[in-house]
Amino acid sequence: MAPKEYSFELKSDLSELDTLCQHLETFGQKIGLSKKFIFEVNLVLDELFTNIISYGFDDDCEHIIKVTMTLENKGLCLSIEDDGKPFNPVEFKTPDVSCSIEECKIGGLGIHIIRKLMDDICYERSENKNILKLKKGTAKSKC
Amino acid sequence: MEIIEEKQGGINIFKLNGRLDSNTSQGFEKKLFQAISDGSKTMVVDFKDLDYISSAGLRVILKATKAIKREDGRIMLCSMQDYVKEVFEIAGFDSFLPIVATMDDALDSF
Numbered sequence: 001m002a003p004k005e006y007s008f009e010l011k012s013d014l015s016e017l018d019t020l021c022q023h024l025e026t027f028g029q030k031i032g033l034s035k036k037f038i039f040e041v042n043l044v045l046d047e048l049f050t051n052i053i054s055y056g057f058d059d060d061c062e063h064i065i066k067v068t069m070t071l072e073n074k075g076l077c078l079s080i081e082d083d084g085k086p087f088n089p090v091e092f093k094t095p096d097v098s099c100s101i102e103e104c105k106i107g108g109l110g111i112h113i114i115r116k117l118m119d120d121i122c123y124e125r126s127e128n129k130n131i132l133k134l135k136k137g138t139a140k141s142k143c
Numbered sequence: 144m145e146i147i148e149e150k151q152g153g154i155n156i157f158k159l160n161g162r163l164d165s166n167t168s169q170g171f172e173k174k175l176f177q178a179i180s181d182g183s184k185t186m187v188v189d190f191k192d193l194d195y196i197s198s199a200g201l202r203v204i205l206k207a208t209k210a211i212k213r214e215d216g217r218i219m220l221c222s223m224q225d226y227v228k229e230v231f232e233i234a235g236f237d238s239f240l241p242i243v244a245t246m247d248d249a250l251d252s253f
Binding site: 014015017018021035036039042043046047050053054109110112113116117 | 162164165166195197198199201202226230233234
């Protein structure tokens with residue numbers, strides 16, 4: 001029987017995006033998720049991971065970002081844990097995407113993409129850690 | 144990610160192969176902006192072999208499109224795979240970026 005939970009750790013370095021991709025392919029094949037689904041989950045985790053690396057840490061020390069994926073009856077739950085500065089993406093104001101090229105601002109685009117692709121996002125700060133939990137239904141595939 | 148640069152009748156063509164994310168976008172940005180500062184006013188980015196793009200990749204495309212527009216030039220984006228195109232659509236970028244189906248469409252537009 002395929003495992004329903006899959007966890008891995010990433011170091012605070014952008015080159016770890018390749019590791020993230022490999023983990024998702026392994027997990028996706030075991031569970032039998034569609035390529036489109038894996039692509040979208042990869043994108044969501046990439047955007048979150050890149051945000052954490054880019055804005056989360058003031059020091060140059062190595063940090064660990066922990067990712068857990070759990071398959072439930074109707075969907076996939078993601079949990080991302082980091083020990084960076086408090087940041088709540090749920091409250092973050094995303095840009096207006098219906099703008100022209102001149103007006104278009106790029107900040108917050110990653111979070112806009114995450115919200116579009118996930119069905120549910122929930123944030124908590126606990127023991128100096130950011131814990132973000134996201135849910136995506138496997139039956140429908142938004143976008 | 145691999146970037147193959149070609150020149151065809153004065154048009155700079157960039158063929159992307161692999162994944163355009165925050166780890167690879169800087170290298171691509173450098174190449175695009177080198178071409179712009181070398182005076183290139185017509186560019187095509189070929190997405191045929193690009194399997195993945197994140198907002199970091201979109202950011203580079205947007206920045207280069209704005210920069211080349213200021214020089215009265217133009218950039219065309221062609222041959223996107225469905226998943227990649229969907230990222231442009233989610234971001235709303237498909238409404239103002241020139242995305243065409245094939246390389247021929249892109250070259251014919253100049």
